[in-house]
Amino acid sequence: MCQDVVVPADSRVRRTREEILSVAARLFAERGYAATSTRLIADAVGIRQASLYYHFPSKEAVLAELLASTVRPSLELCRDLEAADLAPAEALRRLVTFDVGVLLRVEGNVGLLYALPEVGTDPFSTFRTERAELRDAYARLATAALAPGVHPVTADLVLGLVESVIPLRRDSPKLPPPDEVGEALAAAALRMLGAG
């Protein structure tokens, strides 16, 4: 058994690695994955293009790590909420406000990464699986909260409604504070389901 290599949280290599992630997230979201060269990322970080490959084995690995970090917190909350035996409408309200808060606050509008067409290709299938889990959790909660007489497809619209804050944030710079948008959107989702 060998000991884990301990990297202090503020070591130089750690900071560089995280700056690469942060810069790449912003550039991928703004310009697209294929249109963002490793040179462009490196220049923005202030290192040479080849030095990226000390921190990541490939450009794909950079995007893969970004994607993983965006979906995991929501997935964990989903599991907690489903275990907590709340009324479906209340569980959904909490999930929606949490996700809207994250999407509006995260730097660089990283939520846009979900929609990158390249994410549909083979190297990112792990992320797609995790994302499908999140979609299913939303659909289960929304279906349970659905009022009689409301068309069942409405339950599949909730996640899309939540994520519509991503382009909204890009296109409408003057938005109310995240918490206010989150509560308004959660209330809108519940009205939409007839669960007001």
Added chain:
Amino acid sequence: MCQDVVVPADSRVRRTREEILSVAARLFAERGYAATSTRLIADAVGIRQASLYYHFPSKEAVLAELLASTVRPSLELCRDLEAADLAPAEALRRLVTFDVGVLLRVEGNVGLLYALPEVGTDPFSTFRTERAELRDAYARLATAALAPGVHPVTADLVLGLVESVIPLRRDSPKLPPPDEVGEALAAAALRMLGAG
């Protein structure tokens, strides 16, 4: 004055040009703009890479034409509806069902093109202007239909809700018929605004 050059609707050049557009739309939506090479498009059409440049001056021009053709029909309907002096809720219901129908029926899920990050770059600013017009029209109608006591930001969510059928179509292959989804979504939008 010179006469316009008349190109018959089914001429060979016209068919090739339209097949380029159709194939490019599908590939851009599936794989992204930068990740789709002119060679890949040409191979799928069955011509040589260089022959694309007889029909289009650049790769950008192909995407620009696709974008223009997707936003224009909705913009025209918007203008008609605003002129027709309907109740805002009814005008919005018609606009929503129309757009959902188009987005669900158009071949190759071309709606995904809206979200391509490359669309945010300079060469596509004309499209972005037209798209901003559509967004404003949605916001005007939705604001007019908003019930008292409902948070105003809710009006800005309607377009996002409509466009959430684009990823829905990609991720949930088994969806009800377009008309049914359109009506369910329009009803959901009106409930969300408190205008049920």
Added chain:
DNA sequence: ATTATCTATAGATCTATAGATAATGC
């Protein structure tokens, strides 16, 4: 004669690797 396509290629990328060197920390 004109239109639509082809072959061939220039010139500019891009990712990733090899091997050298500078900075860090015991």
Added chain:
DNA sequence: ATTATCTATAGATCTATAGATAATGC
């Protein structure tokens, strides 16, 4: 001594142009 970066470059693209040739239609 190890870690993090650098320079240099191989090899594979990619867009767009030049000029030749085949198909079309009067």
